[in-house]
Amino acid sequence: MHLVLFGATGLVGSSALQAMIRRPDVTKVTCISRKPVPMADGHSKVEIAIHDDFMTYDEPLLSKIKGATGVVWALGTSQNSVSKDISYGVSNVKHYSVYVKITRDYTLAAAQAFAKQAAAEPAGSNFVFVSGEGATHSPGMLTPIFGRCKGETELKLLDLAQASQSRMRTYVVRPGGVDPSQQPEILPFLPKMEVYKTPLLAVMRIVMKGMHSPTKPLGEFLVALAAGDKGGAALQGEGVENDGWVVTNRGFRAQMGLAGTRQRRLGKTVFRKAISLQYNVSSDQIIVNCQIAAEGGAVVKDKPCDLQS
Structure with missing residues (x-):
């Protein structure tokens, strides 16, 4: 099986590459990257295709991904890492920023190129987009x-x-607080970012598991979708939206069998408590929201709360 990876030197991309390397049924991995990928050193099944312009894909590059079963798109950046020029309106927002170019335009250019490849594949192909909690x-x-x-x-x-008529099946995965601390084998290859050491990740691991995204199962989940382990079909279950093609962090945790939803039973009614985070960009604060829902989905409490409520 041949898989393609974008963003192999980043946090999520490193976890996906590790999962690809470890899977014996993945016989070829093509990393499309602006720079060398040190984690790939010594692994004969990994090929690095150096590529500078993520808006264009010429025939020599497309030939390198011909016949691929799936793509994991883990390329991205923080909105705080690039310049922004945003104009807010009542019904629309115009984006003129490097962040938008990387997040939206690069992704769509690659997906469009891959869709053309998928149209020629007998079984079609899978495109897995790493989004994030907070996307709306x-x-x-x-x-x-x-x-x-x-x-x-x-x-x-x-x-x-x-539009591809299911020739290119697209899965969207929204991780929460991505935490590499339990996957030491990728730590030497990660960018030197202090966010990995933030106390918030420690809180998530213990108290707010529904927002915690450990890298090892996250990488395995992304690769499973790209490889077609789910049969190329829409997913079902908790935390799965948009007819089965968008997977929230709670959905990812549920699909991978990770804990994170606490239930309480009062009489014959089961109540589920979920904790989520919302970042207020104007005040630069993180708001903790608590939602308690009765079995069947009726929300009985949904408001900001402290970690003990």
Whole structure:
């Protein structure tokens, strides 16, 4: 099986590459990258295709991914790492930023190129987009740029998949707090970012498991989708949205059998407590939200709360 990976030198990409290397049924991995990928050294099944312009894909490059079963798109950046020029409006938002180019335009250019390849494959192909919690398809006036930009990208990818008549099946995965601490084998290859050591990740591991994204199972999940382990079909279950093609962090944890949902039974009614985070870009604060829902989905409490409520 041949898989393609974008963003192999980043946090999520490193976990996906490790999962690809470890799977015996994955016989070829093509990493499309701007720079060398040290983790790939010594692994004969991994090929690095150095590529500088992620808006264009010429025939020599496309020939390297011909016949691929799936793609994991883990290329991305933080909205705080690049310049932004945003104009807010009541009904629309115009983006003119490096962040939007990387997040939306690069992704769509690659997906469009891959869709053409998928059309020629007998079984079609899978495209897995690593989005993030906070992405929304219905942004408001105060929705941060990452939430509206990733949400817009998700919708365009899903439209592209529909237009391909299921030749390119698109899965969107929204990780929460990505934590590599339990996967020491990838740590030497990660960028030197202090966010990996933030106390918030420690809190998530213990108290807010529903927002915690450990890299090892996350990488395995992304690769499973790209490899077609789910049969190329829409997913079902907790935390799965948009007819089975968008997987929230709670959905990822449920699919991988990770704990994270606490249940309480009162009489014959089961109540589920979920904790989520919302970043307020104007105040630079993280708001903890608590939702308690009765079995069947009726929300009985949904408001900001402390970690003990």
